[in-house]
Amino acid sequence: MRLTVKLCLAFAAGCLLLSSGIALASGPANQPCVPGMLLVNSKPAGAKVYVAGYFKARTPAEIPIPSATCEGRSYRLTILLDGYQPWRNTIELTSGETREVGARLVALGVLEPELEAIPSAPSAAASQTGPVICIDPGHPSETSDGCTGPTGVTEIHINWVVALKLRDALLAEGYRVVMTKSKENQKVTNRQRAETANKAGAAFMVRLHCDSTAGRGIALYYPDRQGTRFGVTGPSRAVMSISQRYAKLFYPACTAVLRGHEPGRGIHGDSATFVGSKQGALTGSIFARIPVLTAEMVVLTNRTDEAYISTDAGQRLMARALVAGIDACLRAK
Ligand SMILES: [Zn+2]
Numbered sequence: 001m002r003l004t005v006k007l008c009l010a011f012a013a014g015c016l017l018l019s020s021g022i023a024l025a026s027g028p029a030n031q032p033c034v035p036g037m038l039l040v041n042s043k044p045a046g047a048k049v050y051v052a053g054y055f056k057a058r059t060p061a062e063i064p065i066p067s068a069t070c071e072g073r074s075y076r077l078t079i080l081l082d083g084y085q086p087w088r089n090t091i092e093l094t095s096g097e098t099r100e101v102g103a104r105l106v107a108l109g110v111l112e113p114e115l116e117a118i119p120s121a122p123s124a125a126a127s128q129t130g131p132v133i134c135i136d137p138g139h140p141s142e143t144s145d146g147c148t149g150p151t152g153v154t155e156i157h158i159n160w161v162v163a164l165k166l167r168d169a170l171l172a173e174g175y176r177v178v179m180t181k182s183k184e185n186q187k188v189t190n191r192q193r194a195e196t197a198n199k200a201g202a203a204f205m206v207r208l209h210c211d212s213t214a215g216r217g218i219a220l221y222y223p224d225r226q227g228t229r230f231g232v233t234g235p236s237r238a239v240m241s242i243s244q245r246y247a248k249l250f251y252p253a254c255t256a257v258l259r260g261h262e263p264g265r266g267i268h269g270d271s272a273t274f275v276g277s278k279q280g281a282l283t284g285s286i287f288a289r290i291p292v293l294t295a296e297m298v299v300l301t302n303r304t305d306e307a308y309i310s311t312d313a314g315q316r317l318m319a320r321a322l323v324a325g326i327d328a329c330l331r332a333k
Pocket of ligand 1: 209
């Protein structure tokens with residue numbers, strides 16, 4: 001630190017000499033070299049702020065950065081609070097500049113210790129800093145290609161096109177997004193889908209499906225019991241508890257957007273599904289180490305639902321409803 005201050009002062013003297021002796025008209029070389037300043041807030045407050053790996057203060061904090069140069073430098077900023085997902089970003093700061101940083105911390109309490117060392121997932125937009133949402137467009141998987149509507153609309157297609165609209169809507173809101181597959185017909189096992197979300201350190205995984213049952217409209221599933229698959233028992237009780245809490249926040253916000261278009265079929269445990277009744281939980285839930293919800297968006301075998309979700313307007317409304325559900329979970333604090 002002392003060395004960088006000295007360098008900065010020496011540079012400031014250089015700036016002064018240049019500006020008085022040679023009288024440069026403009027440019028970074030004739031700006032005075034004074035400290036930069038970071039104003040860091042977090043929600044909730046009281047979080048530890050680290051700059052370039054060094055602890056500086058707890059939020060809300062005013063942190064002078066003496067090493068900021070006239071040309072600007074990048075600083076690694078990390079904000080940590082017990083029980084919350086680490087917040088990381090890189091901030092560009094020029095001497096004399098004051099920069100405000102706001103961090104919305106996401107409570108998880110479910111990240112396994114080894115996951116914290118995994119760098120954040122590649123995102124569709126690198127500048128995004130919001131929580132990572134994993135979107136899992138269901139099917140094809142090791143178990144099924146999904147269902148088909150009365151006129152031949154496939155679940156694979158609907159899950160995929162709604163996922164793309166959901167991805168774009170989330171990115172527009174500042175979330176980061178990880179998808180479990182990159183092409184509509186890409187086959188991915190349910191275990192791989194959960195592991196993609198785990199590796200990304202996702203705050204939340206939403207699995208998109210369409211039902212083939214009686215009735216109409218959306219139904220929401222969360223892991224209500226542990227299940228066993230490939231000799232692995234899961235998810236953890238922490239994941240089940242947060243997933244249940246998220247289901248109760250997600251469902252009313254989501255169905256409020258769909259009201260008048262699509263009815264709701266309620267919140268259910270994974271154990272009420274065909275696979276869940278045999279395994280205890282859906283495979284994608286068993287391997288999830290992050291909160292997970294499965295949305296059976298419509299009853300695709302119902303003619304009205306099939307027609308509705310086949311339209312661009314219907315898909316957009318569904319994406320908006322899913323964003324409202326995700327917002328209700330992650331922005332409720
Ligand atoms: Zn399905």
